[in-house]
Amino acid sequence: MHDTLLGWPEVYWVAVQAGCAVVGLIVLTLYTIYTRRMMKLAEQTKRASMTPTFSVTKQNISGPTFDPATLRPFVDKRFTPPRYIFSPSFTVRNVGQGPAILIRCWHQGVSSGFTLRDSIRLLPTPISEPGTVNKQDLVKDERCQASFENADLTRPWLFVIEANDAAKGTNQLQILMRPRREDEGDGPEYITHWVMMYGWGDTIAERFVAAATRFVQVIKAIEKMVNDLDSRDEH
Known part of the structure; x- marks a missing residue:
């Protein structure tokens, strides 16, 4: 060798x-x-190229209006202040390249610690109330108005305007409005923040993520069912 x-x-x-x-x-x-x-x-x-993007161009607040249904002066010997309701509306413009399809909206009160995140899709809860829109579809540069009733703006309030895109994804404009505190100085009576959340659609990568998420959900559901059956057998 x-x-x-x-x-x-x-x-x-x-x-x-x-x-x-x-x-x-x-x-x-x-x-x-x-x-x-x-x-x-x-x-x-x-x-x-197929995702809408909402931008708030105008907001209007009507009210407050006294809600007599909440006038309960004494509950367990404690004074309960009456509730005043507002009727805000937002004019939004689609500044994105894609169309906004099937626009809808809803709103509800939130806690003082609630914050907006552009990576989380918000879902209505049992206390949510639907709003109304004057247009259900928007192409680029078109506007629509979303109107809401029975909003208590003496506390933080969440407004959500959502629409589908051409890839069947759900995109949300999340608006948080709260009264200005005394220590925040002069300015508008209400402070408004908003973020745009882009959802998963029907592209190849998004199908893969959706399928993987669904697979995990199915596995967890099966595991829960097996655990329930085992606990029944033990009893």
Whole structure:
């Protein structure tokens, strides 16, 4: 057996092969990262071309109106202040590239610690009340008005305007309105914040995420059912 190849020891060529393998792995990793970023950019570009984006161009507040149904002066010997209701409305404009389809809205009161997050889709609760919109579909640069009734703006209040996009995703404009505190100085009587939440649609990547989420939900449901059956057998 020869322990040399082309005049070089075999251990040298083993080291060269190992080095080439490491370099190949690094190149493959960099190529994978680059390809992933390009796919993500293409996906975002595709989403942007069919996703609506709402912007509040005007807000109006009617009221307050006294709600006689809440006039209960003494409950357990404690004074309960009467409730005053407001009727706010928001004019929103679609500044996105995609159309907004099947626009609807709802609202409800929230706690003082509630914050908006553009990554979380909000769902109506049993205390939510529906609002009304004067248009159900908007293309780029078109406007619609969302109107709400029975909002108690003496406390933080949440308003949600949502619509589908061309990829069947649900997108939400989340608006949080609260009264200005005395320590916040001069300014509007009510402080308004809003964020835009973009939902999953019907693109390939979004189908994969939705399918994976659904799979996890099914597995958890089966696990819960098995645990319930085991607990029944024990009793």
